[in-house]
Amino acid sequence: MTLLVSLLAAQSAYAQDTNITSKAFMRAALTVMTFDYFATKCKQGSGFAATDAAKIESWQTANGVAQIRDRLSDLNRHPTQKQQLDQAVAEITQKIERQYVNIDACTVALSVSKLPDAQFATISPQLLASVSNPPKTPKKVERTPSNTPAIVSSQSDAKTVAQIDSFGFNSRPKMGIGGFIALDIYPVVLFRNGDVLTNVEGLSFSGGLEAHKRANPDEWTRWRRQGGKLQLAQKDGWEALPFQTTYPKLPNNFKLDGFFRSLSGTGTVAIGGNQSVAAWEDYRFSADGRVVRGNGAGGSAESGGTAIATSSTAPNQRGRYRVEGLTLYITYDDGSSERRILITDPKDPKSIIWLDGVSYVRRKQ
Incomplete structure (x- = not known):
């Protein structure tokens, strides 16, 4: 969401169309577009339960969601704001879907509609006045950000596991409570080809490991064994991994509790x-x-x-x-x-x- 800080920076340059580039409309657009994304996903699956569908229809009617949605196309005249808004929506939806492969889209969409900031008629009555048109039946949502990642499949997991040599743990300093420096211990993955993934979230990157390496080269390095020590390549040369024990697999009959x-x-x-x-x-x-x-x-x-x-x-x-x-x-x-x-x-x-x-x-x- 930090990229939204600059959403309003160019607002004065578009003074001739303050309704569309206003803070109130941009906030409403973000909410509606986020809702639309997950509502579309919901309808592609089992769809909303009858009681939830009624609640959503009531929310859309009472808060002029159809009118706000109709005005989104006017953002094409303001490419900077449109691009940043699209990126913000993609960031929200990607973050949720990337981390939660099995998240229920209907649940997320319903929660968005319930948020206080989604009650436009209450918090921004002037906004509804500015987008007022004859009431329209909410249109079927079809918009889906083109850069949304695909869900990682179990087949891709099997392919990735075949490339892994082992995993271990590294450490780095981080700012703790009260300004004290604490030690952060985090996992790293060693691959058979000598690569090291230092941010294990890359395992679920859409497009696979090679795509992640191209997009995030600073989260990859190399490993070797030298003088009986496991070493990682750093900017200043090779350094021994502080925790030398690595695991090619978890123990037999391993259980979680x-x-x-x-x-x-x-x-x-x-x-x-x-x-x-x-x-x-x-x-x-x-x-x-x-x-x-x-x-x-x-x-x-x-x-x-x-x-x-x-x-x-x-x-x-x-x-x-x-x-x-x-x-x-x-x-x-x-x-x-x-x-x-x-x-x-x-x-x-x-x-x-x-x-x-x-x-x-x-x-x-």
């Missing part, structure tokens, strides 16, 4: 708003091989010291899991399945795990 959650979110603070949208995915693993997966989305806003929150949670899926090598296999009771690359410290698997490079932190509940 605990509740792990990954959380992602965004908001409109950068453009003067006070709303946030969050999505989460969690797994509850048991040592007996059972697993329960859940996900959901929610939103919140603060105004005048009052906090408002909404949330929706998708039904849980239950099944069984097993770990073989570096792969987590899950078979759910409904017949569906998934396969993820699993990285964790086998000596301390209760703190954090990485699934396809996305971190899941162990929580009490």
Whole structure:
């Protein structure tokens, strides 16, 4: 969302069309476009439940969503704002979909419609007046950002695992609470060809590892063994990895035990708003091989010291899991399945795990 800071920078240059380039319209456009994206995904799947569809139709009618949507094409006259707005929407949707392969699009869309900043008739009545047209029936949403990444498939995971030599852990300094310098320990992946991935989120990059390397060359380096030491290539030469133990696979009959959650979110603070949208995915693993997966989305806003929150949670899926090598296999009771690359410290698997490079932190509940 930081790229939205400059959305209004060129506003004075377009004074002849303040309705479209105003802060109120840009915030509304961001909300509507984000909703449209996930609503489209929802309709391509099972679609909204009847009660949710009625709520969304009421929201769109009461808040002039169709009129706002109709005015989006006017942004073509302001290419700078349009490009930055498109990038902002892509950033939000990519961040959620990249981290949460199985996130329920209907849940996210419904949560967006409930946000206080989505109630345009209440917070921006002047905006509705400026876009007022004869009421129209909301059109079927078909817009989808062209640069949205595809969901990473289990087949690509299998191909990636075949290229991995082992994984280990590196360390780096980071600013801690109160300004103190703390030590951040993070995983790295060593590949058979001598490459090293220093940001394991690259494992889930759309387009695969080579595409990630081209897009993020600073997150890759080389490794070697020299004098009995595992070394990584740095700017100033080769340096020994501080933790020399690496793992070509996880132990046989390896089990997870605990509740792990990954959380992602965004908001409109950068453009003067006070709303946030969050999505989460969690797994509850048991040592007996059972697993329960859940996900959901929610939103919140603060105004005048009052906090408002909404949330929706998708039904849980239950099944069984097993770990073989570096792969987590899950078979759910409904017949569906998934396969993820699993990285964790086998000596301390209760703190954090990485699934396809996305971190899941162990929580009490």
